[in-house]
Amino acid sequence: MSNARTERDADERAPEVGELTPPDRTLMGPGPSDVHPRVLKAMSTPLVGHLDPSFVEIMDEVQELLRYTFRTDNRWTIPVSGTGSASMEAAIGNLVEPGDTMLVPTNGYFGGRMKSMAERAGGEVVEVSAPWGDPLDPVDVERAFDAHQPDVFGFVHAETSTGVLQPNVPELTDIAHDHDAFVIADCVTSLGGVEMRVDEWDVDVAYSGPQKCLSCPPGASPLTLNDRAMDKVLDREERPRSWYLDLSLLEGYWGDDRSYHHTAPITNVYALREALRLVAEEGIESRWARHRSVAGDLKAGLQNLGLEMNAPDEYWLPSLNAVQVPDGVDDGAVIDGLLDEYDLEIASGLGDLEGDIWRIGCMGYSARPKNVEYVLAALEDALAAQGHEA
């Protein structure tokens, strides 16, 4: 067989895949949220190298903007090169050393993920219990500390699976610090949308994802550690079990050296920069207020449709509205109908709440009156089609 023939044959086998034409969705699920046009435009910016002096400047700016958004002065504030679970594993996999004990919550999906990550890091895991749909009670946390003396305590500030906001954060961090433990806060669904003050509330480590209240495509995920936490990381006896997420190596790239570790996802960093600029322009506290206000209208509208919120008002999470599926209504049929007929994404429940709730996000650029009106109108139609009357 001649070379020319081989080439032709191989080329003939090339898959025929058409132009990229995804549907034009309105994203009101648990993330990703609608991305601001300015951020999409940043994504199409031609690349510079990941060690280019101009990129080093961009890295500095992103770090500064992240600090503002986290409300922290932490030096170790970086985007991790992966999606939210990568920043989560960077936090847990570096802070938890073999032999350490980590206390994790049971009141939602993401406490279970914390457990799995801590175990893989070589840690022991103990739990503080609360039902899915409730926040942690500081009394239970204190009791768990007294019983187990954990080294690290993880909690979920905004539980995406249940739509519950954890109140009393400073109370939780006080308990942990009174017991000489470190606190890791999962801020995936709160950063940039719901009040979180890393320094004032004395959170040692916090991580997030960009595709929630920051309305940025996923791929570079916020992480911040205070000096005390970073000292523990840098003093580890055994290297972290992931090379990719080893913060002592990432320190070389994001710290003063700017030495090569891995190729950063340049475009995702561009996008995060633009998304964070939008946060700074709006002002972080105004942004929190907008989420409360717009999601408040959503909540009122849902209640007007005769629906009940899953979380009591005091734990209501503006960025993720968990609403109960009424008796006799097929939750999946409503979700599919909204997607097919309205190009509108909302989500079902996860884990313990599967089938019981819908999850309606109200995050970042999706937290707009336009989106809220649309989701309420579409949901009213879809419920009526199922025989449910407001």
Next chain:
Amino acid sequence: MSNARTERDADERAPEVGELTPPDRTLMGPGPSDVHPRVLKAMSTPLVGHLDPSFVEIMDEVQELLRYTFRTDNRWTIPVSGTGSASMEAAIGNLVEPGDTMLVPTNGYFGGRMKSMAERAGGEVVEVSAPWGDPLDPVDVERAFDAHQPDVFGFVHAETSTGVLQPNVPELTDIAHDHDAFVIADCVTSLGGVEMRVDEWDVDVAYSGPQKCLSCPPGASPLTLNDRAMDKVLDREERPRSWYLDLSLLEGYWGDDRSYHHTAPITNVYALREALRLVAEEGIESRWARHRSVAGDLKAGLQNLGLEMNAPDEYWLPSLNAVQVPDGVDDGAVIDGLLDEYDLEIASGLGDLEGDIWRIGCMGYSARPKNVEYVLAALEDALAAQGHEA
């Protein structure tokens, strides 16, 4: 202090960061390479959800296109949600179990990274030696197998740090399989630019990055495993040490279930799809031929400037041209001059070759006559400024 006052104060502290205006570089370094305008356009496409039926279709298409590009029918062919080092660690961290022995090369920067990842996975590491700038000799590989009986053998198909192409791949995989070992090939700088035939050459696991010969922004990185390798992964006694990169969990998302694991970097998957469509349109073998031909012109032009290639012709790597820095020329001054005066990126040597070579990429959309003519003209000027005459 009133709430209004607090808000204003916080907002006043917001960092002032201007519009994103990076310089317009021509990227002829070791990656990222210039990104095709169609791929940049794909990056600015509005997002759908990561579990949207339309995204599941896109995932299928990307997998099919990746199989074509890797020349494989492997079912387990996916983009890993991170940059090339993430797909590298996904390969090593899943295949290497505690107690396994991995054989790694010493002839470049990335063998050292393999070693670190294998050790963190709980493996023992043994080495097969060759100087930086040489490929592995099959005789040495055979000898290392006889001496150490490793379970896993990793080699670098295209060494980005030295500009050396590893020939005799089928010979290496035969040796490994005769010793019942698995083969992992680092194809970061070869996939889509230099001949690599995963199935025909009997490579068990191969990984790559998107920002080299695929000319796609980094963030979602190709990985393929054959059934035999995936069986080892799924039969592990101990879970892999990274949750984020656990292939048994990723199987749930990219396999038949399409169940939630983590939020995929949707936009990066869009971009990869477009970059791979360009591969399919050109035809993989034509693309390899283009890289040989355009990089051949680059090599000839460099030699016309009186420069010597670092690798002998038989190991020459078209996608990464390592060229010796002439005596009396300051390598860093040339690099900085090209960047400052020509908006042109080339790179210095790494590790053992630091200061001795320049690395000039010729990858994907950067492998064009236009780019080659530009880099040759600019380099001629820069060398003349240093007193070097062709």
